[in-house]
Amino acid sequence: MPVSRLYQSVIAASVALAILGSTLGGDAIWLHYVAKPLATLLIAGLVWRHHTPQHQAYRRALLAGLAFSWLGDVLLMLPKAVLALGFELGLAAFLLAHLCFLRALTRDARWARPLWPLLLLLLIGSANLAVLWPGIAPALRPPVLAYMLCLVAMAAQAITRARSLATPASTLAAIGGLLFLSSDTLLAYNKFHSPLPASALLVLGSYYAALYLLARSLPAASGALPSDLTSSSST
Template sequence: MPPPPLRGTLRPLPLALPTMRTIFMPPGRIHVWQWVLLTLGAGAMLTAQAGWVELHRLFKPLAMVAALLAVCAPRFAPRSARRLRARHWLLAALAFSLAGDVCLMLDGLFIPGLVAFLCAHVCYIRLFALDAPWLPRRTPLVACLLLGAGVYSMLWGHLPVELRLPVAAYVLVIALMAAQAVGRALVRASRAARCVAYGALLFMLSDTLLAVDRFVHPLAWAGLGVLGTYYAAQWLIVHGMLQTSQQA
């Protein structure tokens, strides 16, 4: 005997599975100054790889100037007091990054450059904590700290004695920055927050490549690898935060 017919209508479960676009594509429209940042960043990357020192010294700082101008664009004017504070912290992080870029281009200014980028990461940590709790997820915190410890242990035997403590402090701060960004993305569950988190992780990768190239073994593709991940990181952070500024 056949089974009795089912009553009612079967409805598919409302599965909201993420697509490749929602995971990897940045949200929102891209401002013209963001395109300029990408162009100048590519110029800095290629001139560094080719060894064109004078052109590199032109492209590298101008790329971060474009990032600052993108943040100051009227289209992204903050809609609330909290977003205004966020813009200030983002501008501070980019300004310190610009100072770090200039210092690292010049001989004998590695420590000032390291300090400038450490200050940039402190600003990013404060920025990412404006709309999310402090270190809201344990898993990314542990993962970033273990990653930082692994990188530092690799560098330890190659670092000059006077750099061991400053580099240790820097590794700790950038690990906390990345952990805060990833935890924020898990809490906010938005494409803009994920965009920022990807940028923070790329920043860790860029600094790891830079440290390996400088202290462990020169990389033949350092100009492409270090600066390619660096400008991708800054672009993703800027883009994600600018899109967030439009949401509140």
């Protein structure tokens, strides 16, 4: 489904303001608080306005994943003075988001066939977790481990599905899954290991690119690209 340049510009502006507000902090943090969940809602709007009947199971699962992502956005940015368990609840919200994305990615492709993407990403995830483990509070270790496994499963299935369908749109979902994995890995290193330079740009930039590509992968069940992407690639 075509998306106007204006709508895409509003998404880009919201993402830029979310990154700017997080980077500047202080009196500018309100930009982050407003623009971060707004950007997620705008990306969800890309999926909401798609009504092709043959894509409804995929669409519903994507919308649920984006809704939980929006909830995770809100919970993670709340200060501890407002919500003491904000990080834990945000982690749970994103875990549910990945389960929804995983459901979408298994609607038209077999789970973990072939198996190597899952094994490869599990190996990489385990190596990263081993580095991060000493910096993770004992109470957080079980939920962080569960989240890592769920995230890896989603990203691996996105790759598996892209290999199975071999369509441009399924490739968008695979890139989106890998970007989500990269974003959360960067976030984990920034939180549990050591501060990263330009962390807001790296983490939020890859996060919103992941959400956008997952949202634009909606027509992949039939192998069709969104018409605006098709027209842009032919010019």
